[in-house]
Amino acid sequence: MAQTQHRPADTYSPLYFLASLGAGGIAVTFFMFLMFWVPHPGRPVPIFEDISAAFLTGGPAMQAAIGVAVLGIAYFATLNIRALIWNLSAFAAFRKSEAYAELRRSNAESTLLAMPLAMAMSVNALFIVGLVFVPQLWSIVEYLFRLAMVAFGLIAVLAFRQIGAFLGRVLSKGGVFDVTAHNSFAQLTPAFAVSMIAVGFAAPAAMATNLTTVAASLVLSTILGTVAILYTGFAAVTALGSMLQHGTAREAGPTLMIIVPIVTVLGIMFLRQDHGLHTTFAAHGNDGETLVFLSRLVAIQLAFLGLGAVVLRAQGYFADFVLGPKTSPGSYALVCPFVAFAVMLHFFTNKGLVAAEVVEKFGIGYWAVTGVAIAFQLVAIALVLRLNRQHFTARTPVVVPAE
Known part of the structure; x- marks a missing residue:
């Protein structure tokens, strides 16, 4: 009798929205090449015309960098949208199952926030695709900013409805939330989602010229960013107590490093806001302050990268769930x-070290730090390709003989 093949992803979980999120994030890492290596005078970001000019007039190194960046953005943005569409379809079926009803009764209800998190990333990824591949896009960018803010607003409504349903359930009566299962940073997923929406709202502050658009961007991103920070602090402190008592939940071990992306998106939000305050409201900071600010963010990230690495290594997580079966x-x-x-690290190098004239752009020190950023990018790419192969490749179940 032929055995039915099964993909691990066929047993659906809302956490699969993170597959879309990761692909979109990698597209952003490739955009960093264009952002900081391609000249874009008079604009805060490079657009199609800047990239085309740099490719035609640049040397082999510049042309190679642009080629890699453009191909990387195209591939991973496509992967991002494909994974999002697959998740939305799979989630629609999942909502009709008993597994969904059980999830809504457990701590894992917060994993539903992976949906608005991935949606917000996809909006950001599509904006990058527009900048890189669509000629004359900048001529209508003010209208696009308003459309983007509407999209982020709708995603925010979805996110806060999900957060409200979860908190309303667990805080309205005792005994509903399982504190013993709170032994990870999985409950920071809502904070991550809100922070991703906040950084999207902050984009017009840095790039728009309309006063009303910039002001709305500043206010809305500040509100959402503040909520994200409050939620992060509360959820992290309560989870730490449970982890000290019960140890870290093995399958949720990777969440120990969720602080790292939260810090990055909120850090970019603050940088976008500062730029908007400077260009629209004549509020001036200085490069030294930015260097110190970014150094603090990198320090926080190093601390949580180290914490996650220590725990995951002790639990043998990579050997089982990444490299193993x-x-x-x-x-x-x-x-x-x-x-x-x-x-x-790209922002730290360019907006921190270079802007403060600590290192010379494209010098030895510059490439030393940028090389670390590229190494982390390559690990992320390897992880996405490996995990996609693990979870979305059909397998034939192994028959275990009866004893």
Whole structure:
């Protein structure tokens, strides 16, 4: 009798939205090449015309970098949208199952926030695709910013409805939330989702010229960013107590590093806000302050990368769930810290070290730090390709003989 083949992803979990999130994040890492290596005078970001001019007039190194960046953005943005569409379809079927009803009665209800998190990333990824591949896009960018804010607003409504349903259930009466199962940073997923929406709202502050658009961007991103920070602090402190008492939940071990992407997106939000305050409201900071600010963010990320690495190594997580035969949808949470740290190092190098004239752009020191960012990017790419192969490749179940 032929055996039925089964993909691990066929046993659906909302955490599979992280597959879309990770691919979108990698597209952002490739955009960093264009952002900081391609000249874009008079604009905060490079657009199609800047990239085309740099490719035609640049040397072999510049042309190679642009080629890699453009291909990387195209591939991983496509992967991002494909994974999002697959998740939305699979989630629609999952909602009709008893497994969904059980999830809504457990701590894992917070994993539903992976949906608005992935949606917000996809909006950001599509905006990058527009900048890179669509000629004359900048001529209508003010209208696009308003459309993007509407999209982020709708995603925010979805996110807060899900958060409200979860908190309303667990805080309205005792005994509903299982504190013993709170032994990870999985409950920071809502904070991550809100922070991703906040950084999207902050984009017009840095790039728009309309006063009303910039002001709305500043206010809305500040509100959402503040909520994300409050939620992160509360959820992290309560989870730490449970982890000290019960140890870290093995399959949720990667969430120990979720602080890393939260710090990156909120850090970019603050940088976008500062730029908007400077260009629109004449509020001036200085490069030294930015260097110190980014150094603090990198320090926080290093601390949590170290914490996650220590615990995951002690638990043998990589040997089982990444390199070994076991699968867990939570493994996709490993991609985000590598992506986020790579992006943060690009900002630290260019907006911090170079802007403050600590290192020379394209000098030895510059490439030493940028090389670390690229190394983290390569790890993220390897993780996505490996995890996609593990979770979305059909397998034939192994028959275990009866004793």
